[in-house]
Ligand SMILES: Cc1ncc(C[n+]2csc(CCOP(=O)(O)OP(=O)(O)O)c2C)c(N)n1
């Protein structure tokens with residue numbers, strides 16, 4: 299295993315109000331270990347705006363700017379501009395948003411900031427729905443999922459939006475996927491992103507949500523690992539929108555992954571087969587971009 | 591130095607003189623000349639600032655909120671649809687107690703698309719916790735913008751400097767542009783009350799549940815209540831250096847007046863002429879020009895209007911299902927006085943229609959010739975042919 303030389307100091311206080319097994323909380327803990335104390339975190343409306351704590355407490359030992367739902371990338375751009383004007387180029391500005399805040403309502407601001415080459419790291423912790431408001435579908439919710447707004451037979455019939463490819467199309471200098479089940483890989487990516495100052499960097503973290511997905515909290519990491527092992531959520535990096543690197547090759551069928559979660563329990567074997575074909579197709583597409 | 595400049599450039603000259611550090615804006619007619627000139631100042635190095643060309647007004651306000659939270663002086667400008675798009679963030683700016691200054695060019699909202707003067711855009715933002723100052727001419731725009739920074743940073747509240755579309759934003763007038771050295775004397779460099787600081791990590795704008803939210807809102811109101819006193823202090827200091835002052839309201843010939851007309855913005859200029867013409871015919875009429883709309887100068891207005899027989903409020907704005915917005919506020923300011931004058935409300939000059947001396951005279955005579963108002967608001971200058979078609 300690669301030595302990352304990351305201090306074991308934590309910037310997440312105990313006593314936060316994340317659900318047991320919350321993947322988004324684990325992701326923050328790991329990320330801040332790498333990013334360290336010279337970090338400002340910008341958080342929009344999402345589970346993390348709750349986890350971070352009520353006035354006058356804070357779950358983080360670094361400054362947080364809470365901001366409106368759609369504004370992560372814009373607010374982070376402003377913080378960066380202020381720090382730059384004060385001559386502080388050392389501090390890392392991190393936008394930390396959910397999938398809803400990134401794929402949907404905050405997408406315009408993100409796209410704008412990336413095109414402007416704003417110097418920050420944008421992290422999307424992806425739990426595949428609007429969890430804070432009670433598990434409504436987002437454009438990150440995968441095909442086949444039941445949510446409170448895609449209930450019963452109206453389970454989601456459209457694909458998950460591919461955010462990393464959308465970012466790659468902006469020719470962003472660095473974008474990567476990461477998973478809480480692969481902490482070394484994830485922390486390496488945060489370290490790399492942190493060191494690539496001067497432009498936007500985007501990390502898409504798969505963050506399981508036992509509460510919203512209908513999985514026992516102790517299986518949070520296992521389910522996140524299975525997502526990678528089944529190629530539902532491949533681990534890879536893209537530099538400058540063109541240079542692809544694959545970090546893990548999965549080979550398991552999606553069967554076990556889907557059947558562990560009550561959000562998929564309505565699916566027939568045929569539906570599962572359809573999803574498997576979609577996963578295979580996306581995987582082949584990715585391999586073509588990775589090249590030989 | 592006297593320069594002949596547009597109202598828009600009076601804003602940008604002031605912003606440059608205020609040594610703003612971060613600007614962020616999205617273009618919309620009739621605000622574009624403000625941001626274009628500021629972009630030039632940033633590009634030619636006459637301003638040491640970062641200009642962020644964001645992709646929407648929502649992001650413009652969000653990014654100045656981010657920058658102000660980072661502890662620097664900020665500026666943005668917008669109008670109409672742009673201001674409406676910002677609405678959510680206007681609450682964030684004041685709730686976070688950030689001294690952001692924004693120039694807002696009054697323009698009508700669609701549909702139908704209309705680029706021209708109308709106050710409904712800024713007045714629809716009256717409950718967002720921003721100080722609102724309405725200007726009459728280029729000099730007032732420049733002076734108010736500089737004063738706005740001083741005031742905002744004293745009370746930690748954002749300030750909207752409001753100017754009429756085209757009538758002011760695109761009109762060239764001689765404006766006294768002060769020296770940098772004088773402005774520096776009036777406006778010291780910004781020392782934030784609180785800011786994002788890794789050496790002293792705090793969470794800003796976090797979840798505020800029922801046991802604390804109300805107190806937070808109350809503290810914003812306490813700050814608002816300081817504004818009339820602080821604005822006077824700011825104006826006194828400004829006057830001692832620059833020799834100009836405006837006041838939250840200005841009265842013209844109100845002392846012995848029987849009827850007082852209340853106006854804002856450039857229409858107040860037209861009214862000055864109308865008042866003087868009517869006076870020469872022996873009519874006892876005065877003008878109250880309202881500059882400060884938030885906080886509303888209730889005490890002051892009560893004192894001025896109490897001895898008056900009738901009040902005529904001219905609104906270039908409208909609240910559907912109610913009345914003109916300035917008229918509502920004037921009525922509210924007077925209603926607890928048992929002996930207050932009747933308030934006549936007139937709607938005119940919407941969507942860029944000119945408010946002519948004839949219209950204002952008509953308004954005067956309608957007020958003079960009726961004991962009480964015929965309706966909450968009377969629309970003046972409607973084309974009856976279009977209305978009936
Ligand atoms: C403008 C606006 N619309 C809606 C909401 C309500 N809201 C708060 S959080 C949220 C969902 C967040 O979902 P996501 O970004 O995926 O984060 P998660 O809650 O899943 O962590 C919604 C819809 C809001 N706060 N602001």
Ligand SMILES: [Mg+2]
Pocket residue numbers: 396397398424425426427428429436
């Ligand atoms: Mg989510």
